[in-house]
Amino acid sequence: MKKRIGSYPSVRTEGGGRAVVSQAGSVLLVETVRKAGLDTAISAALTPWRKPRAVHDPGKILLDVALAVALGGDCLADVGMLRAEPAVFGPVASGPTVSRLIDTLAASGDRALQAIRAARAEARERVWRLADREAPDADGTVTVDLDGVLVIAHSDKEDAAPTWKRTWGHHPLMGFVDHGPGGTGEPVAALLRPGNAGSNTATDHITATQLALAQLPAKYRRGRQTLIRTDSAGGTHDFVAWLTRRGRWLSYSVGMTVTEAIHEHVLKVPAPAWTPAIETNGEVRDGAWVAELTGRLLDGWPTGMRLIVRKERPHPGAQLRITDADGMRITCFATNTADRPIAELELRHRLRARAEDRIRAARTTGLRNLPLHHTAQNKVWLEIVQIALDLLAWMPMLALTGQARLFEPRRLRFRLFSAAGQLVTTGRRRILRLARHWPWTGEITAALERLALLPNPG
16 A cells, blocks of 8 residues: 555646636626626726727726736736636736726826716616615615725835825725625725825815715715714814705714813713613623713804714723723714614714725725826726725625625635636537535525526616
8 A cells, every 4th residue: 555645635737628717706706797787887988998990898808807806816917817718708808908998097087087987886776776685775874984095005106105104105095885784895985195195184085975975876975864984084074064064964973083172071971971882782882881972062063963972991901092081991973863872873883893894805805005106097996996896795795695795805705706617518508517516616506596587787
């Protein structure tokens, strides 16, 4: 008997395999593009940038790059992964053709960006209709979280600057629609800014909110059914006033900096005025209380604003700040929601932390760095990243159930997209046979069946 050496079997490899498809599970994204009508929408939007004798459609080129980013790519050249599988992705443009398109769109400035965004908004409205009860607006409300993202630059790039964390790069302001506890989230705004852009810049928050609202169905672009949620960077007079201006009347839940005046008021709040904070399951949150502050603190702020403060015992090892009181961690936020208890409002604001999950997903989906040199080019790249993130949010929303509905991009790539398959041609049909032994083949085929049941656009 031959003695086995090592922990793994020795396998002989050859490079002559045929009809084998790597990343076969990515057909989930291709079908999502088709059902969302995103391919036709972007193709129509980018028609002005198609040259008369062009072989490749600009919309298809842009979508191919977005698909490559969704599968884990982080530069334009990674579209070569799709080019190697024409049976799944169709004809894919060469690297130079892709680069020329990005340069052309970048030279067009906001005109090209607005065309891409309009196509995304059109597809988003259709996807939400198809998702029905799984859509983020199933309860008649939409929550948009705004947050800044630090993107490190490892080479000299236009508008890169020192960041507040003493690094070098850019500081985009992102917006994400929160899908709630039963889903992930999808991007609706990406405002590219230099690394030294301020956190409390009301103008940037207003611009990002305008971009986000333009991505929502028309009925959510104004009115109290749309909630804008931010950390303390959004707690400025100008931004709050803009949100509540007549004709807009948006709901808001924005963090507030604990000033000396707020700190003094917190010390004067009587013990009976503190209400226990709650968890998502409705149970009392241990060691945390909330109270509403009134009086002169609200002078100069829009009518209807409520100022809610939370005190909580810090976690073991946490260092207290100068604004904390009596050994308690103090945080504060403002809202204009009037018909809900303060404990529920505090929980709603605390769930803004889900935006950190969306940012982590974005970093693994093309936002780890900005691969191009010029700012105009990187603005186009941010739109590509958002398309990739859209697809990674829409596909689970339309096709996955149970725990798989919560998969983040890395897990989707590892379990679903990386499945191998064999392409079989029988008669006039092409069939992609996924590996029978792959643990998630059943999940992939079931998801494809759900997508096949959805109506085609048009």
